[in-house]
Amino acid sequence: MFNRQGIKQQQVKVGGKQLTIIQAPRPQRTSQVATVWGALCSLWNGMRVTWRYFSRPSSIVTQQYPENREHLKIPERFRAQLRLKYDENGEHNCTGCKICDVQCPNASIEVIDMRGESGKKEIDRFVWRMDICTFCNICVMVCPFDALEMSNEFESSVYDKRLLTYQLNRYAGPTKKAFEKIESSADRERLKVGRQPFEAPTPLGIAAGVASGPGVSVAPPSTMKKDDI
Amino acid sequence: MSLEIRTLSEIMNPPQTADSPLSTQEYFVNMGPQHPATHGVLRLVLKMDGETIREVIPVLGYIHRSIEKMAEYLHGRQIVHLTDRMDYLSALANNWAVSRAVETAMGVQTNPRIETIRTLICELQRVQSHQLWWGVLGLDLGALTSFFYGFRDREEITDILEETTGARLTMNYIQPGGLMFDLHPNFVPRVKAFIKYFRPKLDEYETLLSENVILQERLRNVGVLSAEDAIGYGATGPVLRASGIPLDLRKQQPYGVYDQVEFSVPVGTVGDCWDRYWIRIEEMRQSLGIIEQLIDNIPDGKFMEMKPAAKLKLPAGSFYLQIETARGSLGVFLQGTGEDIPHRCHFRSPNFNNLWSVTKTAVGGKIADLVAIVSTLDLVIPDVDR
Amino acid sequence: MQIWSPLYRPSIWSFRTSIGNREVGMDMWQVTTLAARIQESLLNQDFVRAGIFLGGGLAATVAAVSLLGLVLVYAERKVAAHFQCRLGPMRVGWHGVLQPIADGIKLFLKEDIIPTEADRLLFVLAPFFCILGMFLAILVLPVSPEIQIIDLDMGVIFLAAVSGFGVFGVLLGGWSSNNKWSMLGAMRAAAQIVSYEVSLTLALLVVVMFSGSLKMSEIIQSQAAGWWIWRAHGVGLVAFLVYVIASVAELNRAPFDLSEGESELTGGFHTEYSGLRFGLFFLAEFINMVLASAFAATFFLGGWMPFHLGDWQAFNAVMDRIPPLLWFVGKTSFMVFLFMWFRWTFPRLRVDQLMALEWKFLLPVSLVNLLVGAAVVLSGFYFFS
Amino acid sequence: MTDAELFAKLQEVDARVVQLPNCRPLAVEVPVGFLLAFMGKLKSRPDLRFIQLLDHLAMDWPEKNEFELVYQLYSIEHDLLLAVHTRISRESPYALTMSRLWPIAQYQEREVFDLFGILYEGHPDLRRLFLEDDWVGFPLRKDYKDYFMLEMPE
DSSP states (O other): OOOOTTOOEEEEEETTEEEEEEEOOOOOOOSHHHHHHHHHHHHHHHHHHHHHHHTOGGGOOOOOTGGGTTTOOOOTTOOOEEEEOOOTTSOOOOOOOOHHHHHOTTOOEEEEEEEOTTSSEEEEEEEEEGGGOOOOOHHHHHOTTOOEEEEOOOOOOOSSGGGGEEEOOSEEBOOHHHHHTOOOHHHHHHHOEEOOOOOSOOOHHHHHTTTOSTTOOOOOGGGOOGGGO | OOOOOOOHHHHHSOOOOOOOTTSOOOEEEEEOSSBGGGTBSOEEEEEEETTEEEEEEEEOOTTOOOHHHHHTTSOHHHHHHHHTTTSGGGHHHHHHHHHHHHHHHHTOOOOHHHHHHHHHHHHHHHHHHHHHHHHHHHHHTTOHHHHHHHHHHHHHHHHHHHHHHSOSSOOOOEETTEESSOOOTTHHHHHHHHHHHHHHHHHHHIIIIITOHHHHHHHTTSSOOOHHHHHHTTOOTHHHHHTTOOOOHHHHSOOTTGGGSOOOEEEOSSOSHHHHHHHHHHHHHHHHHHHHHHHTOOOOOOSBSSOTTOOOOOOSEEEEEEEEETTEEEEEEEEEOSSSSOSEEEEEOHHHHHHTTHHHHSTTSBHHHHHHHHHHHTOOHHHHHO | OOTTOTTOOOOSOOSOOHHHHOOOSSOOOOOOOHHHHHHHHHHTTOHHHHHHHHHHHHHHHHHHHHHHHHHHHHHHHHHHHHHTTOOOOOSSSGGGTTHHHHHHHHHHHSOOOOOTTSOHHHHHHHHHHHHHHHHHHHHTOOOSSSOOSOOOTTHHHHHHHHHTTHHHHHHHHHHHTTOHHHHHHHHHHHHHHHHHHHHHHHHHHHHHHHHTOSOHHHHHHTTTTSOHHHHTTTHHHHHHHHHHHHHHHHTTOTTSOTTTOHHHHTTGGGTTOOHHHHHHHHHHHHHHHHHHHHHHHHHHSOTTOOOOOTTOHHHHHHHHTSOHHHHHHHHHHHHHHHHHHHHTTOOOOOHHHHHHIIIIIIHHHHHHHHHHHHHHHHHTOSTTO | OOHHHHHHHHHHHOTTOEEOSSOBSOEEEOOGGGHHHHHHHHHHOTTTOOOEEEEEEEEEETTTTEEEEEEEEEETTTTEEEEEEEEEESSSOEEEOOTTTOHHHHHHHHHHHHHHOOEEETOTTOOOSSSOTTOOSOTTSTTOOOTTOOOOOO
16 A cells, blocks of 8 residues: 555645645655665555455456346436336326426427317327437426336337337326226226327427427327338 | 637648758647547647657547537526536536526525535545546556456446436436435445445555556656646646645535535645646545545435426526536536526536646657646546537 | 487587586486477488478467467456456357457458558568567477477577567558557567567576576476576576566567557557458467467476476475476466466556666666676576585 | 625726626626736736636627626635626627736637637637637527527427
8 A cells, every 4th residue: 555654734724714735745765776676566566456356256346237137226216218107007197288398408308288078288199209318307307297207127229219219108188186086987998098109110200399289190100110110 | 910810730731841951850640539548539639759749739629519509598407417418427516516506696595405415425426536537547557457446446336326316427416406316215324335345445546556666657747737837727626736736615615515524635746647646546535534424414304495397597697606526626607687598608617627738748748648647637528528 | 410309419508507417316308399300200211200290290380379379368358357357258158268269250350451551561561570470489489398399509599589570560560550659659669679688688698597508408407406586596586577577578568568558559550450460460469478478487487397396306206297298388377377467457667667677777687687697607506506 | 805895906906897796706897908907917916816717708698799708717815706707899809818817718718719709819829629620600609500500499
């Protein structure tokens, strides 16, 4: 270890503030013999450090990624994918209020709303473009209905960046709270207009805002599959 | 008064003059933008005489992403996430700098819990940044193993921060008005375990590199930056302190809870690469000390003082606030006009200002000296270019 | 017709020291070389046998070199990984043992780029100069009493002559690339190798003086009573250290890898090389490392000679149970590991410090060491004399 | 030293300084003609000693037809921060270089020249810094238009 004996602490006053400073020591050698001997010792000490790790295979920190999937721990807060939160009935909280859309710094969220049966605003499509998302978590933070979350599924690499446009809502229609007021399950199912998540090349216009706004219908890209590429 | 605007190609291809037979031929070499020792896309045009450097011309802009222009269309909360991408090794300090500027402009007070967590987590990241720097310094000087040791220990902090902030590099954790999340319950025990783990490792760092005679010879009296030059060239942080000026914003203009913790400021005597090296090693120790003092004393309170989606209206006026990141003082200038989008947002990046001393210190040295100088300046090029 | 006979003793070294001639109470090791076998066959008019020896020897050498290259690439990667708390190659084959073959295939299949402005002829030739120097040095390498190509009478001089051969390849490669970084690397390499040749040879001279011979087999046989590294009161040790430092510098390996200096010169002399030619440079570097280790073992650690202690017959007999080939491989592996250990521990020197180390430190030390060694030889004051 | 005390000192240096409202740190405005002399005094006066130029930036005010130049100064000795503002016309954006006082100004001014097109007289090496030498236009001006720029979605 580098000799810390000669290091002195000192009180100085700079700009009216009292502070303690430590002066950096200089590497010093006294005589030729000491220099040679000290140099050899320092080299040997360094070699001992590397030898210590070489001789202890337990110090290896490499994790072999695809093999360690089972015990790979991803912290629950890790931000890998934006998701709508669904409850056990498959219902979400999103009202289509567009706060996340407005707050998103790089326009990677496009919320398309519609008038529902009750006349209230409802979510039609929640389009999220992962390819331009910076995972800043602002959308999750600002959501007043706690409808969004960042999930841990980090393995989302694809060969075509157009595949990185996701539609997050599985159905278009009322929120979880609105559904609670509806008694009959038939009505509930009727109100849920199916929306499949995009899993094929997506027309970029949806997310870029060309076809945004209520009433603008976008053909569901269900005719195209991943194999078409 | 003449205003002659030249181009780089004119400088690199000067008009030919008749050489006297004794003079050696000077030639230009491009070090970068793709060069292993420039840590990114810095391009240094070197005018060389054999192995000796006669002139250094830094050429920037290879990773200029016009963050300042983008910030003119974004409000405070959104600007914060851009700053992650400037100095990505002290993303939290960058977040804090913008948040603090916005808070100051808006007159928002934050509670002690927020300030303590911010201080704590920024100190952790300072250690993390210096660990990476240490590893990369070894790499630059030819000792590849230190690179892996540095990254191995950095990973420990990255894991701790990832658990709390949800990201490993671009954290976007410190927000105007508070924090994005509260501390993770595992944070305190893991930080304690880390300090216990890292102190012996730090001694090992010193054995492996600091003590090594080759490293000492590579760094000692190389790239001497005098105090006047350091001030004149706008150097801050460890580079300025290595030149013998004990200027640390954490002491001079305490923010966070730095006024409640004890720590010393490591200061160099000569201003050479060795001083810059040693100061960063010592700063890691001091930062560990700060973390030790704070880790058991995190007060209770809210972690966010504002509504998450609150409009961040900047009053008319200019605000310039500084934060000591791992590389020096990061200044954030905000010009408000009463809107939530600033009229002008400017970042005084520490790396940009630290970089230019290389034009002075590297002259007369060898290429290997330049590598050592650039390495001890600890440049992060995305922060230089913004 | 005694020139190539294995038992022929040269007389160019008229000053025979007592050590060299000394019988240490045991039978001399019978040394047979490939050249001697061919000679014998030719003398017996057995041209088929001579041809088999010639072809077999050539094939065996090439095969050994290639195999050694593969093994060393793997060893270097694994050793480096374990020094750095990593696992290293793990994917191709069991623990990645087939990784070097995959690397080799990759190098074969890569596009071979020759820069437009390069001097094509020299650019193509340069890697072969490196390989040539390497093969020439293999000629005199004593692997075991039975395995050696030629036991030249002036083996040490031959070695000193060809060990600097690789610098031609480096210099030509750097110059012909027409790249400023390559040129800088080549210039550094030239200055470095030429300088360190001096102390390398001086270190070898000490051993030559002790053993009283320039012949590899006799140098090894002179260590039958003990290795030169410890027998001469530190003179051998100092010579060994000088030899190790100088040979690391000759090999262009860290901490003296200035001519490559990937963080300074982005690869130095082989910046512009790709594909097979790049592979040849690397093969030469790795084999040269083995050769330097093998000669360090030969001169200072007894080569294939088992570990003997003077005339302790019982102890020596036990040691003789281990075949000489194993001794040689063991010693060489240790030296190779030492070189790798250096590489993965030390930072790189600067170019002026490198020169200062040679001319201001190593050269005086080895000169003084040579004088002290001469005193030791004349006085006969060494262990088991 | 409070802002008021510092401002009083600055008025001793030059009576024409004007304090700008609602700024942190203290910001004063100086007419561009007196800027260099004023800065020189700020740097050399023993009770001020603003020896470090932290930052230099410009702002574009198209409606006022002005560029505003800002110099952030720091005095290590007295721990003082000061922002010096000055205004120049947008039509002839000429300013004097500060690179003789602070070497770093040379590079900060190059950045401002690059992004705002402000011409610094007496600058030793006025070149583009981030953008290519043949770039057309100055991106941080408010009226800068570029093929790559997207319209702000409403």
